[in-house]
Amino acid sequence: MATPNVEYTTSFTHTLRTMVKKLWTKLVKFTKFIKEIGQDDPRRFIHSFKVGLAVVLIYILHHFRPSFYGFGDNIIWAVLTVVIVLELSVGATLGKGFNRMLATWLGGALGVASNKIAILCGDKGRVVMTSIFVFVIAERVTFMRFSPKLKARYDYGMIIFILTFCLVSLSDVSGNELLEMAYERLLTIIIGSSIAITVCIFICPVWIGKDLHNKIAGNIEKVADFLEGFGDEYFNDTENSEDENNKEFLHKYKRALSSKNSEETMAVLARWEPRHGRFRFRHPWKEYLKIGNLTRFCAYKVEALSVYLHNSKTPYEYRSRIQEPCTDISMESGKALKEASLMIKKMSKSSSPKVHVLNAKNAAESLKSVLRTNPWEGADHLEIIPASTVASLLIDIVVCVEQICEAVEELASLANFVPSESLHRGVVQPISDSDGSVHVVSVA
């Protein structure tokens, strides 16, 4: 009997081992997955901690002062409020909190009124009247939610309004009892929202306005990275020798292509935020959307340009004839955007974007005059078309870059950026005159 028993034990330990091993790999995988989420944005760890903390806070408060809430069951409303209202950013939390408090107050008051009116109509009349009230309010407010303007700021409030109105007007109790109940619920929701807002603002706050600010600056920088690198990349005579891994800067701009929706959402939420850091309460958030849109238009052009990096290149012999002005345009445009992005990041006025835009415009003029000399005389038109398209797109991009820099300038004056020592020294390099002399104007 010993042998089968041993065999059984062995196979059992074997099964157990594989199971433990499997579980371990799964656990390792899961931990890795969690780590990745956190590494993308470490503030997520802090936010999760804050939610846990806020819920426990309410529990402790309830445990030591159960009389505080009037009656025990109401703790659920406070917990409900905290879990739903507490969002990652201060703007979203404040928006939801105010929406919830205001909507509960309005819905509750209207609900009590409709309840009183319905009672006046007798027993059967009450059912009819309540049905009508509830139907009309639910129908109308649901319809209002489709308005894009109202939806952006008050969508959550409108749901809560319907909800509260229905709860109060459908309630079985009435008279003073109803009033008391409504009052207590409003109180718990105010307490819940206040706890959520307090925790959100005072423990490592995440300001969505700042996020928007950084995002816009980041998008400009991504487009700038491409432009700065484009010249060397396109006029490179050798065939793609390096691997593509080192050329991440050529793809980063793609993120700017589809960020319109998130920028708009952020701008709406940012308007709820109070003064923080160097952002005033009425910071010109709309200006950021304008800059974002202009950056996106520039990114569309960059997208069109990027096609010519890879296929159907004009032979180097012809390409090289416009190399200098084209490299100058893309380099100076890139620098102008980098400086504009830096200006936003540091929130300081600076004249260096203008200087680089001027350089880029000069380089564009220089490119035009090169083109006027018919540099490709006698070449196959089909072969030079890619190069001439690159030239044309680059000339267009200078216009876009100028618009972006002007918008940033406008933001700087609207948001009272502080004038600062020039962040970098800029040098204007005009096209050499016909007599060959070169004027170099240094701007301090």
Next chain:
Amino acid sequence: MATPNVEYTTSFTHTLRTMVKKLWTKLVKFTKFIKEIGQDDPRRFIHSFKVGLAVVLIYILHHFRPSFYGFGDNIIWAVLTVVIVLELSVGATLGKGFNRMLATWLGGALGVASNKIAILCGDKGRVVMTSIFVFVIAERVTFMRFSPKLKARYDYGMIIFILTFCLVSLSDVSGNELLEMAYERLLTIIIGSSIAITVCIFICPVWIGKDLHNKIAGNIEKVADFLEGFGDEYFNDTENSEDENNKEFLHKYKRALSSKNSEETMAVLARWEPRHGRFRFRHPWKEYLKIGNLTRFCAYKVEALSVYLHNSKTPYEYRSRIQEPCTDISMESGKALKEASLMIKKMSKSSSPKVHVLNAKNAAESLKSVLRTNPWEGADHLEIIPASTVASLLIDIVVCVEQICEAVEELASLANFVPSESLHRGVVQPISDSDGSVHVVSVA
């Protein structure tokens, strides 16, 4: 005494009149605003009606069978569920409903378990244990919500899970009473969700899958509109004589530029929907996203092209030398996209997109051979650059159009589109051979 009295009455009626007038203008304005929201999408009226109906349905059910829900106060949970779960589209409603039911069940079960464990630890131990449980669950699940994959499908469920878990484990009652309470709440939520889902599916349902389907087809059509009109518009010798109002087709493609986010949301929601119309349960929704992305890339190119419609036009003398092949390319690309869009709309296989792609490719070859003959010999390079850029972009667009048509083809085979009589007759027009003879191949 009579005169001042009359005066008083007159001024009073006057004030009343202005007030009524003001109110009337406001009412007219508001009605207009409401009408506009409705006209954008008349299904919004129906949806609002459905929400009102569902809430009244619950009230009536509660009024005639108060015993049905066990205890009266629970009606609030049913109303809460209906108002929050009932969304415009079936996909969103089903997703929220299932999320809510599953999350309530899971959270409730876990909450009851944690409550029982906490009670075993004595009076003081209970507070500590409950705090730890609530904190860990709230913290971990909130963190999980940041995972983009989970967020897309289960975000609402995760909030409800935290909520229910907190409510049950923090509850003052325990033992059988707690079990009973949890069971009754789950039941009302199931009833509420079921009413919401039933009303949503059986009264004028709005299928988000169908919306996505139409949206993708619509975006392709918008790009096609531009391409069909581009040739005539660009090679028009006369200066902008017509007003811009008649040229809406030149701007419609812009909507396709920034629709990425909404397409992705729709695809996630569409996966919840059961078989409806000619859409199966596992309809290849991902394929739509692929087509959407390709259309967007084509729209970026169209955006680059549209710049050349307005400024820095090459003189007509030079432009006209590439007029024919360019007009053919844009017209045939536009037709190919129109047919592809029609193929999606009618859900029927068709070979006509292929035919038009072939025509467009032939036209591109023809353009290339025109360019090889150096049509602009002797012209100012700066002047011909815009025209050559247009030519280059059009050649690129043919590649994009071919990719879109291939993706639509793939969708047709994955989604089992029915083969149909060709929707339109297509004609292949190859480049005229050197001997001048033209072969016309008709495809039935």
